[in-house]
Amino acid sequence: MxxxxxxxxxxxxxxxxxxxxxxxxxxxxxxxxxxxxxxxxxxxxxxxxxxxxxxxxxxxxxxxxxxxxxxxxxxxxxxxxxxxxxxxxxxxxxxxxxxxxxxxxxxxxxGNIDRIPGAREHALPCDNIANAERIGQQLQRLDALALPARNIVLVGANFVGLELLGEIIRRYRRQWRFTLHVVDALPAMMPGYRDLDGWFRELCAGLDIQWHPGRKVMSVARDAVTLDNGVELESRLTLWCAGDxxxxxxxxxxxxxxxxxxxxxxxxxxxxxxxxxxxxxxxxxxxxxxxxxxxxxxxxxxxxxxxxxxxxxxxxxxxxxxPIPRLLSFGDTGLMLFKSHALAHPGFLAAKEGVYQGNFSRFNLPRESREWRELGENVLDSALNMTRLAKRSWEERTWLDARRFEAF
Ligand SMILES: Cc1cc2nc3c(=O)[nH]c(=O)nc-3n(C[C@H](O)[C@H](O)[C@H](O)COP(=O)(O)OP(=O)(O)OC[C@H]3O[C@@H](n4cnc5c(N)ncnc54)[C@H](O)[C@@H]3O)c2cc1C
CATH class of the missing domain: 3.50.50.60 (FAD/NAD(P)-binding domain)
Structure with a gap:
């Protein structure tokens, strides 16, 4: 031709x-x-x-x-x-x-950031590299300020919000100086799985993190976020992960x-x-x-x-x-989410890293070669095998650290 x-x-x-x-x-x-x-x-x-x-x-x-x-x-x-x-x-x-x-x-x-008055002007979305970098810089600046209160409001505690929260904890846990409010319209974090909300809260124990489940944000100003129950949360940094x-x-x-x-x-x-x-x-x-x-x-x-x-x-x-399970990182640990249940174990961080390592370079290759496609598929297979291993060892109680949360 x-x-x-x-x-x-x-x-x-x-x-x-x-x-x-x-x-x-x-x-x-x-x-x-x-x-x-x-x-x-x-x-x-x-x-x-x-x-x-x-x-x-x-x-x-x-x-x-x-x-x-x-x-x-x-x-x-x-x-x-x-x-x-x-x-x-x-x-x-x-x-x-x-x-x-x-x-x-x-x-x-x-993102739905344009739907809430003031959010576009005063909140930072975690939706691309430049904004994630900005979030890191703003956190560093806030942490360094000599203030009686360093308030952060994180709007949205679904996948993106939780992964972001996990990284903030990973970086600042040892010297935690923030008051961090987590606001989400849903009644619990990952409400589709029994007890998962409690597991996230356990991992945040000892940190000044305040939860506002079942609440919607009505407006965002430079230094405050107003909720649908009229409560005004003081905010030096508002992070927007409220969905698309x-x-x-x-x-x-x-x-x-x-x-x-x-x-x-x-x-x-x-x-x-x-x-x-x-x-x-x-x-x-x-x-x-x-x-x-x-x-x-x-x-x-x-x-x-x-x-x-x-x-x-x-x-x-x-x-x-x-039927590929979803992978979610939460700081130093990870979750694998299936339709029927979720498993938590630090090993899933390796699975998420493997998916990234195996696939990211493929985009930059001159051509989609069979070898690279197979490598990418092998990485996915490894992640799936890891879930099977975790599932089996959880059932046989040989992998004692894996936690399992049933879907409702
Ligand atoms: C922070 C974050 C974490 C995530 N984590 C995971 C995860 O762990 N696992 C997972 O599987 N998925 C994850 N996702 C979801 C995943 O990134 C999306 O499902 C994926 O990006 C969808 O790919 P896409 O090509 O359809 O769209 P996108 O990746 O959104 O790409 C759309 C492209 O279209 C361009 N565009 C927009 N408008 C126009 C226009 N008018 N003309 C031309 N181009 C336009 C944009 O610039 C963009 O480059 C995550 C997403 C985010 C934001």
Whole structure:
């Protein structure tokens, strides 16, 4: 096939899902342009470790330009501002109009920080490398100030908030000088598992940490956070980990209802348009899926494979989500979360590190080689084997330190 007959693929968003799709498309058959307003690919699942300085920013990012150059594709550092589906073209924030044969939307989701008055101006989200670095610096500054009270409010105690809390404790536990308020709308931390809330609180015992479960934040000011019961918490540093909302772009293009994620078929094509493929956090799969990097990566690869299948006049394959447990770090220990139960053990930190080590470098390779794909899969297998080992040894009481929490 000559270069002239290459199909024109636009990928909006160049993180887990978008880059995985780009990596799996050959420049011999596809003219691929990936657009993202930010310069670097960032490995979000470990950015909380910047706060405790377990990792440095350079260990968590790759240059998108560099990756795309090596793949033989084009990178444009700009956002897709609108999609004209009838004309099959996108418009960009810097004024370009680009046609496509197929469009891959891998734009993730956005934080809900703009929904609460004052939060954007006065709170710091833990949503990218620059902000995680800022959080680390602000904590250091606050710790060094000669103040009677060093108050911090952490809004959101789900995955991101808990991992951040764990790192703050890891860094400052020995000389704890903060008063830290943890606010969450849910009645308990990880309420889906029996006793897990108590386990987190046990790990925080002896530190001045005050819990505000079942409370919503109504507004954020420079030095205070107001809760829905009227209580005003003094705050020198407000950290925002209160969750995500759908990206507005799919709804603006008629690919989703306003404020909802974009529905896809099992093949990852939009239910509204066979030439728009949606991967990762931006998509709403027919069965509910966690917004997780491993789904985003696998979805990006499947879309590339379905584009190849279409070129070969073969029917598209369906996405089959693997029952992979979620891994969560909490300072010096870790959790593996299954649907039916959760296991806690410091060894799971190694599993999380293994997933990062095994996959992060793959993004920077010139091509998705079989060897590297297998290595990445082996890392996942190791993590799964570790969970099986922990489960078995917990049942047989040979791994005495593993704690188990049943799901409700
Ligand atoms: C702090 C944190 C910790 C996490 N921990 C874990 C974990 O331990 N395990 C796990 O599996 N998952 C974890 N996640 C979730 C995981 O990071 C997401 O599921 C994953 O990033 C989704 O990948 P994605 O490619 O769909 O979207 P994203 O990674 O969000 O990438 C979307 C990309 O689209 C770009 N973009 C946005 N708008 C536009 C536009 N208009 N035009 C072009 N580009 C655009 C963005 O700049 C971004 O680069 C974590 C997330 C965070 C924030």
């Amino acid at each position: 000559g270069m002239q007959s290459r199909r024109n693929i636009i990928i909006a968003g160049g993180n887990f899902a978008g880059l995985m799709a780009a990596r799996s498309l050959s420049p011999r058959h596809y003219q691929v342009t990936l657009l993202d307003p930010a310069k670097d690919f960032e490995w979000y699942p470990n950015i909380h470790e910047l706060v405790s300085r377990q990792k440095k920013p350079a260990q968590l990012r790759h240059s998108r330009q560099h990756i795309l150059d090596r793949l033989g594709h084009s990178f444009a550092m700009t956002a897709v501002s609108s999609i004209e589906r009838a004309a099959k073209r996108i418009l960009t924030a810097d004024g370009r109009s680009l046609p496509y044969d197929d469009l891959i939307l891998a734009i993730g989701n956005t 909302v759908p990206h507005p772009l799919p709804a603006s293009a008629g690919l989703a209802d306003p404020g909802r994620y974009a529905p896809v078929r099992p093949t990852l094509q939009s239910v509204h348009d066979d030439h728009v493929w949606i991967a990762g956090d931006a998509s709403r799969f027919p069965i509910p899926l966690d917004k997780q990097a491993f789904h985003a990566m696998a979805m990006g690869s499947l879309i590339a494979s379905n584009l190849r299948r279409r070129r070969q006049a073969r029917p598209p394959a369906e996405y089959r989500p693997l």
